[in-house]
Amino acid sequence: MRSLISLQGLSIKTSSDGRSLTSDVNISLIEGEALGIVGESGSGKTLTALSILGLLPRGVEVASGEINFNGENLLSIDPERLRGIRGKEISMVYQDPMTALNPVMTVGNQLLEVLDCHNHDVKDPESHVKQSLIEVGIPDPDRALKSYPHEFSGGMRQRVVIAMSLLLSPKLLIADEPTTALDVTIQRQILSLVSRQRSRRQMSMLWITHDLGVVANLVDRVAVMYAGRIVEVGTTKQIFNSPQHPYTQGLLASLPVASSRSRNRLASIPGVPPKPWLVGQSCSFADRCQFAHKKCRESLPLLDARGTKSVACFYPIASSI
């Protein structure tokens, strides 16, 4: 299967002092596939996503690696060409819909602007953008087009952002914690909406989250990031049902299960994640790992492909599958 996008050996550093933020990230997505990137704050998941669109914040840069999208390396193409891809072939939904929208522009004009920027020729732009709002379930779309972002609730704003991101039928949608700021019942509505749109459009999706529960029923594969590296990647079933990396296992064990009736002590992972640039040539999880041996502190485990699943651990937990 040809991959739609592949990140190869992507490392991100701070420009001023060369502190490593992510190292050797390899991700690939085939057309129509959805991948979840799960990690805690500081694990590098958002930076990885931003690097794809060339949107890294000032002072942070890609140090090495390649991002191939449809046969082009996004890191070396002409900025004008990247502008063309951004928003059209790859679009993004951010965590906070209020800051993603322009507060002094009507929703209608912001949607039309997308068409305009990409010289997208449609017969009737107004009805095209109206249709996009209907598709994401916004009631009274005519009124919505004339409204400003502050007139919407958080959930409705996120629907607007999703409508905007889907306007030009992108091949890849990157979603960075789009439901984190929303209430659970609204979160469910958004998950349902995105999931429906993805299967209807056969779109690929990269879903970034700290919440394992959200991706469990949404994506095909999951990559777990820790201290700037991917430590485990596999199908969603594998990751949740038989995690092999001690970190993945610890993370899953620490969550109370909503449907369970057990109230035993929650398993916890001692300590806090290290700063990625302070890890060096050892397993970044070694200091918190109950299974760590001498080897884990002396050399760096790399992702090791075992069929469709791979784990960066010298002593992975035996698979039960």
Added chain:
Amino acid sequence: MTLVIDNVIKKYPIRQSKSVVNALNGISLNISKGQTLGIVGESGCGKSTLARLIVGLESPTQGAITWRDNVLLRGSKNQWRNHLSPAQLVFQDPYSSLNPRQRIGECIKEVIVAHNLRQKEEIDSRVTELLKVVGMSEDMKNRYPHQLSGGQRQRVSIARALAAEPELLILDEPVSALDVSVRADVMNLLVDLRKEFGLTYLFISHDLSMVRHISDVIAVMYLGRVVELGTWDEVLDNPQHPYTKALIAAIPDHSQVGQMDLTVSLEGEVPSPTNIPLGCAFHVRCPIAVPNCSKMIPQLLPIKSSQSVACSEVVK
């Protein structure tokens, strides 16, 4: 009963638009000593307002909050100070609830001094003891909040609350701002502290799986009212109110990979508290609503000894 909240109403007038935010619309709840009452609800349901009323940061528009048979009214400052000591609030965000320019030791010491709880020479050892209680070492005293991780900061917030020697801890989303792997630690700490000091908790969260984990009794709130109240297992195993059912169905569950469909559990959004629907506030989103629901506000009525529901279609 340690704390009795009796038919409390809280309205916030908005001067500009001459409208009123109806944050609490008649809440009655009791907490007994040593019990943990969990309050769950979505944004705007009034759960944080309730927390602020109990510790006296706000006063109710109507109704009374009784602490050990003493009605609490916003009276003299001293009366509030006496009350503040037995009930302490832990806030959601340890990044903004700690003074960034105050060392950890100072920030805990301040509470002991304000409530005049120790002799001068005992204060320092008390601070050390409190840090130890929340699992932190003495050398943290000289650190500033920015030098600590999120979990450590929340531990400091808890130590600071404990410094006042409270009987009741009000925990307003205490783990929501923390990273997943750290949440379990703080939850375990709260369970331990409850046992060690015989504390009473009011645990407020939007996250039903956390509330489930720690509460004896759960109250489900919707637009300033309690819609369902029962022991934790009753509310989860046998939810009666359609809102409780939808809330439970909406929790992402990682224990059922690929088995859950993502169908929407509840259509629409929570109406604004400035414009609460007539009758049952939930009827506009309710799957089982009948015309009568828009006319009468359903009262919280018992369906068995320990479980009550505010729904006229469930309690007939």
